[in-house]
Amino acid sequence: xRRLFLFILIxxxxxxxxxxxxxxxxxxxxxxxxxxQQESLRNPALxxxxxxxxxxxxxxxxxxxxxxxxxxxxxxxxxxxxYLKVNTYHHLNQRSTxxxxxxxxxxxxxxxxxxxxxxxxxLQPYILADTLGGDTRRERYTISGGYATRINRCxxxxxxxxxxxxxxxxxxxxxxxxxxDLTLRLGGGYEFNRYRLGAAVEGEIYKQTNSVAFYRExxxxxxxxxxGLGTEYSRFSGDKRSIYYDGGAVALLLHASPVGxxxxxxxxxxxxxxxxxxxxxxxxxxxxxLYVDHAGTTIGWKRDNGSRLAAFAHLDYxxxxxxxxxxxxxxxxxxxxxxxxTMYKNRLFDSYLSALYGNRGWNxxxxxGYQSQNEEYIYPHREMDASHIYGKLQGQCxxxxxxxxLLTVDAHAAYLANVSDKMQMPxxxxxxxxxxxxxxxxxxxxxxxxxxxxxxxxxYAWKQTRYGLFAEAGGGITWCSAGEHQTLFQCAIGFTF
Amino acid sequence: xxxxxxxxxxxxxxxxxTSCAPVEDDIFATARITVAAGDDLTITRxxxxxxxxxxxxxxxxxxxxxxxxxxxxxxxxxxxxxxxxGVATCQMPDGGTHMRQFRCQCDYxxxxxKEQNDITLNMIFxx
Numbered sequence: 223x224r225r226l227f228l229f230i231l232i233x234x235x236x237x238x239x240x241x242x243x244x245x246x247x248x249x250x251x252x253x254x255x256x257x258x259q260q261e262s263l264r265n266p267a268l269x270x271x272x273x274x275x276x277x278x279x280x281x282x283x284x285x286x287x288x289x290x291x292x293x294x295x296x297x298x299x300x301x302x303x304x305y306l307k308v309n310t311y312h313h314l315n316q317r318s319t320x321x322x323x324x325x326x327x328x329x330x331x332x333x334x335x336x337x338x339x340x341x342x343x344x345l346q347p348y349i350l351a352d353t354l355g356g357d358t359r360r361e362r363y364t365i366s367g368g369y370a371t372r373i374n375r376c377x378x379x380x381x382x383x384x385x386x387x388x389x390x391x392x393x394x395x396x397x398x399x400x401x402x403d404l405t406l407r408l409g410g411g412y413e414f415n416r417y418r419l420g421a422a423v424e425g426e427i428y429k430q431t432n433s434v435a436f437y438r439e440x441x442x443x444x445x446x447x448x449x450g451l452g453t454e455y456s457r458f459s460g461d462k463r464s465i466y467y468d469g470g471a472v473a474l475l476l477h478a479s480p481v482g483x484x485x486x487x488x489x490x491x492x493x494x495x496x497x498x499x500x501x502x503x504x505x506x507x508x509x510x511x512l513y514v515d516h517a518g519t520t521i522g523w524k525r526d527n528g529s530r531l532a533a534f535a536h537l538d539y540x541x542x543x544x545x546x547x548x549x550x551x552x553x554x555x556x557x558x559x560x561x562x563x564t565m566y567k568n569r570l571f572d573s574y575l576s577a578l579y580g581n582r583g584w585n586x587x588x589x590x591g592y593q594s595q596n597e598e599y600i601y602p603h604r605e606m607d608a609s610h611i612y613g614k615l616q617g618q619c620x621x622x623x624x625x626x627x628l629l630t631v632d633a634h635a636a637y638l639a640n641v642s643d644k645m646q647m648p649x650x651x652x653x654x655x656x657x658x659x660x661x662x663x664x665x666x667x668x669x670x671x672x673x674x675x676x677x678x679x680x681x682y683a684w685k686q687t688r689y690g691l692f693a694e695a696g697g698g699i700t701w702c703s704a705g706e707h708q709t710l711f712q713c714a715i716g717f718t719f
Numbered sequence: 720x721x722x723x724x725x726x727x728x729x730x731x732x733x734x735x736x737t738s739c740a741p742v743e744d745d746i747f748a749t750a751r752i753t754v755a756a757g758d759d760l761t762i763t764r765x766x767x768x769x770x771x772x773x774x775x776x777x778x779x780x781x782x783x784x785x786x787x788x789x790x791x792x793x794x795x796x797x798x799x800x801x802x803x804x805g806v807a808t809c810q811m812p813d814g815g816t817h818m819r820q821f822r823c824q825c826d827y828x829x830x831x832x833k834e835q836n837d838i839t840l841n842m843i844f845x846x
Contacts, residue, residue, distance in 0.1 A: 456777040494740075513740030543740045548775055548797045551827045561796050561831050563746045600746060601795055602778070 247275035247688070248681055248718060251311065252630060254585035254618045257578055258524045258532045261489040262477045265422035266379030267409035269311075270319045270370035278310035279692075283714025288332075290706045293666045295355075295659060296337035296346065303329035303360065322367035331358045331389070336659055338434050338445060339467075340389040340399030347450035347566060348499050348510045348544060350432055350465060352395050352443055353655050362387040368407075377411035377420070395443065396435040403428050413481055420477035428497065430467040447499075447509060450544060450566035451597060451604040451647070452656040455509055457549060458501055465509070469497035483527040487534075491518040507557045511545040512566075524578075530585065532578040542568035567598045574612075584619035592641075595667070605646040606660075608667040612638040628681040632696070636673040640703075643668035670703040675710065681718065690718045748796040750830045752803070753789040753839045754823055760809045762788035762842075763816070767805020774798040774827065794830060801825040801840065820845040 250256075250273055262268045284304040292299035307325035314320060335355035339345060368381030385403040390396070409422030436442045445463045447455040472494055479487035495514040501507045522534025544566030549557040574591025594609035614636040621629040645664045649657055677696030684690060698710040752769060756762055765785040772779050775797055782792050788807070803823040810816050823840040830836040 455775065457775045496740075511741075515740055541740070543742060545741065545743065546775075548831075550798055550829065560798065560829055562741075562743055563796060564743045565746070 246628070247273075247277040248628065248630075248690075249582065249620055250275055251277045252679075253580075253582075253620075254587055254616065254632075255526070255530045255578065255580050257587060258487065258520075258522055258534060259479070261475075261491065261518075261520055262420065262479065264407070264424070264491070265409035265411065265420045265475050265477055266368045266370055266381040266407050267377040267411040267422065268370075268418075268420050268477060269321060269368060269379055269381075270372055270377055271418075273311060276310075276312045277718065278308070278312065279716060279718045280306075280308040281692075281714045281716035282306050283694075283712065283716075284329075286711045287708065289708045292333060292335070293702065293706070293708065294342075295335040295662060296342050296349070296351070298331045298334040298358075300332040301329060301360075302332075303327055305329075317373075318369065318371040320367070320369050322365075324365045325363070327360070327362040329360055331360060334358055336448075338395065338397035338399075339432050340387060340401050340430060344428075344495075345430075345467060345497055345499075345512065347448055347568075348497070348512050349448050350397075350434060350463070351446045351448045352434070354395055354443055356391055356393065356395075358389050358391045358397065360387065360389045375413045377409075377413070377418075379407075379409045379422075381407040381409075383407075394436045394438055394441050395445070396437065397433070398435075399430055399432045401428075401430045409475070411477070416481055416485070418477075418479050418481050420475075422475040424471070424473035424475065424493075426471035426473075426495070428467065428469040428471070431502070432466060433464040433502075435463070449510060449546060449599070450568075451599040451606060452652060452660050453565075453599055453604070455546065458504075458507075458509060462501060462503060464502040466500055466502050466506075467497050468500060469495065469512075471495040471514075480524075484525040486521070486523045488522075489518075489520045491516070493517075503555075504552075505556045507549060508547045508559060510547065511562075513543045513545070514540065515543075516540045529581045530578060533576070535575050536573065536591075538570075538572040540568075540570040542566075542570070544568075563600075565600050567596075567600070569596045570594070580618075582620075585617070587614070587616040589614040589616075593638075594642075602648050602651070603646065604648065605644065606664055606667065607642070607644040608640065608664075609642045610638045610640055610670075612636060623680075626683050626685060628683070630679040630681070630694075632675075632677040632679075634673070634675040634698075636671075638671040638673075640668050640670050665704050666702065666706075672701045674699055677712070688719060692716055692718060745833045746796055747793055748830045748832060749835045750792045750794055750799075750828075751789055751835055751837045752792070752801065753837070754803065754807070754821070754842050755788070755839050756807070756809060756821075756842045756844075759812050762807050763810055764808040765789075765805060767803050767807070767821070769801065769803045772800045772802075774800060796831055796833070797829075799828050799830060801828055801838075803840065807842065 263272050286302050288300040305327035309323040311321040336351045337349055339349040363386045366383035370379030383405040387401040390398040405426045407424045411420035434445050444460045446459045449455050474492045476490040493516040497512045499510045518538040520534055520536045524532035545562050546565045547559045548561040550560040572593040574589045576589035578587045590613045592611050596607045598605045616634045618632045623629050675698030679694035681690050681692045693715045695713040700708040765788055768783050769790050770781045782790050806818050806820050809819050821842040821844050828838050
């Protein structure tokens with residue numbers, strides 16, 4: 223085994239040469255060097271100029287994650303998610319480009335607790351929850367497509383993304399969440415002599431029906447309508463197990479970048495999301511509204527003339543505000559809303575400075591930043607804060623092992639160090655299970671994290687054709703100062719065309 | 720650079736416009752609960768415990784700080800169930816005073832106004 227490893231190492235060392243030829247389509251579409259323009263590609267009009275070469279890929283893969291104990295109990299302690307995905311980016315002619323993606327994913331989330339709702343990251347803290355939990359099965363279908371064209375100096379584009387997902391459990395408590403998510407984007411751009419300006423608007427429609435059933439009558443436990451930091455909407459908790467979410471988002475994306483190889487650039491993103499939780503069995507009574515306001519901006523300078531150099535600063539602010547509807551007295555299963563109170567506030571801030579250096583064969587990205595989160599329930603007052611400083615190092619290189627075989631190696635390391643934390647809770651009035659949950663969440667929110675990830679991809683190309691086969695494998699480990707760890711494994715095979 | 724400056728100005732304007740989550744930070748109200756015994760009796764003093772249970776959150780507030788025949792409580796705006804139990808000093812129509820045990824109950828009362836919310840409950844004498 224050791225001889226084989228040694229042979230492979232020597233073989234690669236002898237044959238390896240930095241991929242110094244004109245960028246292949248694969249390299250162009252997977253290079254880290256495109257990082258400074260990732261934000262701008264949300265504008266469909268700018269997809270036209272995003273890549274010079276067409277590239278398509280079909281992949282069959284699996285993602286596995288395991289945590290020694292769940293870092294966030296509502297998301298479980300791991301997952302096993304096989305998937306099939308096809309994506310394409312194709313220049314139709316000198317002016318027009320189309321792209322699209324379709325995927326199917328199915329698998330399991332392991333040991334979820336305190337959550338019976340899908341899309342936890344999107345909807346938290348306004349979820350349905352119970353203390354028992356368990357594994358869930360997931361199925362997700364996505365399809366998206368876009369078109370972009372150029373008319374003289376004008377760039378125009380549109381894109382549509384659809385996601386349909388269901389998550390369910392085959393044993394009590396039998397949660398089921400069915401999600402439909404539709405996003406539409408329309409964008410435009412104009413090229414002045416030296417600068418390119420872009421603007422896009424995005425609209426999203428989101429729905430989820432969510433319920434929990436018990437087939438064993440003797441095993442029924444209460445389902446809680448959670449309202450943040452361990453609180454619940456008591457009146458409608460217990461046996462009210464059928465809710466739905468109704469929501470959507472609007473976003474504005476702005477972009478400016480040099481038309482040539484060198485110059486300063488900027489991206490601005492403004493989003494506003496709103497998700498309403500309603501009680502299906504009581505005439506769609508609104509329980510809670512979650513508003514997510516987000517503003518992000520990246521300002522930097524880049525040069526891309528053979529060798530790549532970029533330096534950029536990023537600022538990101540998210541404000542999550544939760545309103546609770548106060549139900550009045552019932553009249554034939556109809557509850558009027560007599561008041562609406564802002565009871566939950568969550569502020570997230572992230573800022574970093576980053577630099578990229580590389581060429582067609584390799585890229586290195588370093589970043590250093592600060593992030594903080596403040597979560598507050600207004601009355602009775604509960605608060606949980608944590609802030610971290612972090613550093614990241616990311617590298618990528620393309621190695622031609624032979625004329626037909628290209629190896630892509632990606633590695634990533636990061637360290638997050640806690641700089642401050644705070645927790646204020648009325649523990650004397652809290653139930654034991656909720657107290658344990660809050661302590662657990664705080665322990666992981668304030669912890670330090672060390673992250674190491676690596677991935678290797680081998681692409682075998684048939685000579686004189688644009689067809690190829692690929693296989694990739696990657697893994698990672700995250701150590702948490704709370705004494706726990708997470709491992710990640712992913713692999714995929716497929717072909718490119 | 721001119722375009723970048725323009726973009727930043729647009730961003731600041733857009734931020735101001737889009738920060739539009741409806742926030743209702745006035746979450747507290749004042750409830751003034753008065754107990755009444757009817758036209759024949761005048762209540763001069765009340766020693767009682769008022770217990771208010773929020774119908775939606777099940778949080779319980781209590782106060783024994785009666786002034787005259789009423790109590791004032793700061794609470795979260797919402798709907799409440801009220802229970803009061805104690806003794807009251809009553810002035811009878813003939814001029815005499817009596818200590819009488821009483822209770823008041825209300826299954827549903829809305830304290831929604833950001834200013835003072837007044838409610839009067841009839842006493843049920845237990846003796």
